[in-house]
Amino acid sequence: MSTLTPERWLEVSPYLDHVLSLPEAERPAWLDSFRTEKPELVDVLRSLLEEQRAVAAEHFLENRPAPPTGTSLEGQKIGPYTLISPIGQGGMGSVWLAERSDGRFERRVAVKFLHLFLMGVEGVERFKREGRILAQLAHPHIAELIDAGVTPSGEPYLILEHVDGGPIHDYCDTHVLDVDARVKLFLDVLSAVAHAHANLVVHRDIKPSNVLVGSDGPGKTTRLWYRETSCG
Template identity: 40%
Template sequence: MDSTTLDDERWQRMRRLFLEISTLDASGREACLAGEDGQVAAAVRRLLTLHDEMTGTGDRAPPPLADALSAVDDRALQGDGATIAQFRVERLLGEGGMGRVYLAQREIGGNLQRVALKIVPLAMRTPRLVEQLKRERAILAGLDHPHIARLIDAGELPDGRPYFAMEYVAGVPLLRYCDENRLDLRARVALFLDVCEAVAYAHRQLVLHRDLKSSNILVDADGRLRLLDFGIAKSLEGAQARDVTSDGFFSLRAASPEQVLGKPTTVSTDVYGLGSLLYGLLAGRPPFRFDQGSRDTVIQRIAHEPPPLASGAA
């Protein structure tokens, strides 16, 4: 057995141990590490220390700790045959403050099914984000519309992190699709009406999206669009109805005045998002320039200044 094979085996053992014991107390962890290879045990203890420091400081970890823990997921998902639950990972599609999304596949009855698989990385596994992902998949489970990416499967990883698989949309963001295909005004408005149908349906199910922007609306090669990423969506029922949008988990480009001011969000939040989206479709630019001034200046403009007329901006 060469050193590369030995290192890979140690890594896999270290990873499995970390996932299995990270939720245990100190005595339980040490009991599981007793008798382990010294290098493996030492590496797992270092990871556990980083994990405990990160989860003990709230929802935002210092970048070095987040980077160190992200490496666990990154290394594990490199190469052929890497899996999450029953899905084989192909590649990373994207990541943000609410989790990572992978292109993955599984075989069902001899047919290959491709999905967009969303999880909370180890570096971001805080109670708040885990609960947010569970909330997102619960919301998606109640939505069934041709212009909303559908939920396919969901479950829990061995370490307790939730995941869910969504319909994979092989498409491009709405504004880019319109520009690349040189769509005229009528075609752009037709697509916008499809977005409105999807949002109106969500509202009838008492769900606010709260992040309506071009990158969350993909259009495939057939010209069919799907609304996705309900990561900061909320239900208008129960305790969620009083939620505000957490600072840092929304895009200024799509944020409404009440979001940037930390006030409760309502249906008007999505109406504002739709208006901003339509502005971009018609004028070719967002209502406000985001490359000028500080974040505080941009927030003040969104909250207190009317944008220039789209006809003038165009």
């Protein structure tokens, strides 16, 4: 099992997401070409891919559950919510669309799972810290944390407000927004970031794909990877 520092995880995660999205036959060629760009990460990625293949082949790792998959989770219950379909899949975890199904009221949410088979104990603690940080951030342009817990099989999860929309750059292009409109939209993002900073929280992974614009217009930051800052 690879042991990486949180900083190293943040660096390698986007590339791990990308290589996992490729057909397995194309991964060696991509890694070879990637060596000219980030040679220090290639061996790390190869090691993580080997671990992923081992888990897929054996279906277990130190009694930890296998990673969530589309076929295994669809229709499953997480508290009062039923999982509908995957929204996103990455090296650190997956996000699912779910809807409340206990009859009390209707609501759709995003359920974020942690990949224990890659993250280990350190990752679990970071995931818990992410939940605690989200719980203290109440802002109209930050996706609300609704609940958190652990599945019967041991998978930690966060239940977040579902933003029915797309990445901010796609929204701007699709709606052919002029400069003034784009700046106004970005001010919403800055407002969210300022609120986080006021609570001594730094996002550290702000990019267009992490800022969704809902059908009602305002930007809401999702898929937050926070670290607490030190004072002084």
